[in-house]
Amino acid sequence: MSELKVVGVVGAGQMGAGIAQVAAQAGYAVVVTDVAEAPLAKGKQTIVLGLARLVKKELLTQAQADDVVARVTFTTELKAHEGSDFVVEAATENEGLKGKIFADLDRVVRPEVILASNTSSISITRLASTTKRPTSFIGMHFMNPVPVMKLVEIIRGLQTSDGTFATTRTLAERLGKTTTTSKDHPGFIANRILMPMINEAFYALLEGVGTAEDIDTTMKLGTNQPMGPLALADFIGLDTCLAIMNVLHDGIGDSKYRACPLLRQYVDAGWCGKKSGRGVYVYA
DSSP: OOOOOEEEEEOOSHHHHHHHHHHHHTTOEEEEEOSSHHHHHHHHHHHHHHHHHHHHTTSSOHHHHHHHHHTEEEESOGGGGGGOSEEEEOOOSOHHHHHHHHHHHHHHSOTTOEEEEOOSSSOHHHHHTTSSOGGGEEEEEEOSSTTTOOEEEEEEOTTOOHHHHHHHHHHHHHTTOEEEEEOSOTTTTHHHHHHHHHHHHHHHHHTTSSOHHHHHHHHHHHTTOSSOHHHHHHHHOHHHHHHHHHHHHHHHOOGGGOOOHHHHHHHHTTOOBGGGTBSSSBOO
16 A cells, blocks of 8 residues: 555544544644534644643644644545545444444545544444445554553454555554554453443442542552543543443343443433543532
8 A cells, every 4th residue: 555645534522633633743634524613623622732732841842733733634524535545433432323434434535545443342343344345444442542642452353454454553653652453352452351440440339339539549549550440431431431331241241241330320311521521520
């Protein structure tokens, strides 16, 4: 495949904006699409604020930050990806939505272009089946926040070609990331291990084993994690955590992956974490 010059990103949320930022910082032209102007404006603001923090830390000059922003195009037109050389989908963790995006993208991008999903748990093989290019389809799971976290988990679908894998790994490395490779199993590596821990923390909270603060402090200081599992769940989004637990439970069929009723209840109440202003904790 020829040298990649334009990276497309579908979805201007926290993950999509982060992917766009690191790609633009690496020198790529970036095209970001979303369904409306409001999320695009918010995504651009996320990038601007992220770069401002780097300028404040003297890791970038203001001129360099301005150049990064100038390399990113924001549009509601999916057909803008006609010129993209590699496209990463970063929409909500919903298989139906992602499948529709990829079916539409498949008709827009050139035949040789690789399509990647930033899904954190959904089957890459199934998502690939929504396109006519399953050999050029792959999972590219960035960690949140993308500009800070060094890992990209690469997931090969059943039909993913060696060339697609090699191109994707090279791109991730050029974005300054370390890569790991996972088989296409529910939750992959990261969330197969992380989400049951978060779910168990909710059970401990439900059963009154400790307060949220005690549970988080015990895990933070006792296992040397940067934040406790309940605070992390709020940061990720409780709705996303629930969606991943459902994928694990449905895909593996073991009762140990059953989502905690308290987690379901919080999501039913609209308490989805930091993004909604309330989760396990209350945010200003």
